[in-house]
Amino acid sequence: MSPVESESEFAAPAHDPAFAADATVEIVDVSVWFGPKVALSELSCSFGPGVTGLLGPNGAGKTTLMRAMTGLVGVNQGTVRVEGRDPRRDRGVHGRMALVPEDEAVPAGLTARQLVRYVADLYRIRDRDAPDAALQSVAMLDVADRHVDGFSKGMRQRTKIAAALVTDPQVLVLDEPLNGADPVQRLHLIALFKQLGADGRTVIVSSHVLNEVERMAERVIVLMHGRLAAAGGRHAIRDAMDDRPRHVLVRSDDGRRLAASLIGLDSVAGVTIDTTRGGLVIQTVHARDLAIALPRLARESSVRLLEVRALDDSLESLFRELVR
């Protein structure tokens, strides 16, 4: 794999975590809009060898970014380069990269083997065993002669991954590749992606599930509303998310007594009595500590807990907090 040459017109900031040191995919001031809807807004980042996670809630612009970096969607503003080439103008770069889109759509009337072989033929893959090897790598060989339009979502996704792998891509772009996969398949695919990254390929994996991304990517880029929300190592992102204040609703048979005992806890930043919800709203920056301490406190105070519920634990709120 050839990293972008030093004379590249895109000189990345030296220590900005949004930029990879040896970038193969460069996104510079990219904006994409569809009519009045802005999907990406002045986004700049880059991707290099290894697995990079692209994280963000639904509608954050992950899919548009992936389509832009593969050339499926032209950018309205800014520049995309893959190994120094424009994927919209230079079709030769498609021989070096592959995309696994999130769409469930698969060609009608083809078996898994036929689909993978079709892609292999278009890439002029000479090894006639390559399609079967690719199918084997995603545990689809035993159903290779079944029609893909009869497959489940997870099987379709794995077939598309096989169709991407058969091209031996140096840049592999995977949009929500674990969707529909069962736990065993997830483990298998995560190990596969990590291996591809360890081989020196640029693997870009999108997901809206932080835990998934954490398990396969060393580096994470977070998008929110088409903009860069955060970037860095997976531990830094996790810490940033864990440290944000959360709100937990606790309903009990004696809210006031429970509130009094909660005040002294280090993990509690504030407690308010919410009459509309009929309970306490606890603000905490250490949700895990609170989860451990709360049952113990309730028992010691002879308070019966009726309901414990996070009020803002959706990914949307997590990301919103991260952006703030």
Add this chain to the structure above:
Amino acid sequence: MTEPGTVTSQRPRSQFAAILAYTLQSCVPPRRWAAVLMPCAGALLFGLLARAVDNFPTPDRAFANVAAEGIFALVMPIAALVIGDAVLGAEVRSGTFHFTWLTPVPIWRIVLGRWLGGSFVALVTIAPAAALAAVIAGASGTAGAAYVAAAVGSVSYVALFIAIGCITRRTAVWSLAVVFLIERLLGAALTGIAQLSPTWESRAIFVGYLDDPPDRLIRDGIPEGGGAVVRLIIVTVVALAIANWRMGHMRLSGAAD
């Protein structure tokens, strides 16, 4: 994945052969074949209708009049639209075109492969149906002219509909608008438009190859027979060139968009 050095003696299919096979196998599944064959059955009914018409001096003239309005102006464009939409527009809408587009294959090869695949389907359905309709009408002498006219007209239409599929996602709607608003309405009034119309030109091909064409079907300003064939070949080449140019600029934003 391929490992370097694992080359075997077997040769892979060429890119062109792969696209052609894919077009016939995946883009035109059995349901699409049925949708193409239905208007073709309509062509045969027009053959029966021509046999039933008794106010023309010969069966050839009766069939020529019925075919001009029924087969070349209605059956052929509709059947070709089904094919043209199948080989590109439907795939773009369904979100599977990236399997072909996102490869190092040159755009012109994709366009040509899709067009040839669609043309093959047209040549084994629409054109034989037109010829068979002539036989059913008792005008066997015009079957050859009907076949040539329908063949040239339908492959030209397929190219036109592929070009439309490269320009808009609403291929079927725009294709219908082109056929019935631009070709039928404007083309009937303006010879300049009729000269570029597969409907009018295929009718001119048919009329040009008849021994005794009805005067009603001869239109001034439009070449007949071989001249019309040449005209449609030019239309086809231009449509494919537009498709080639537009396909490189397509925005493949997925099935959900």
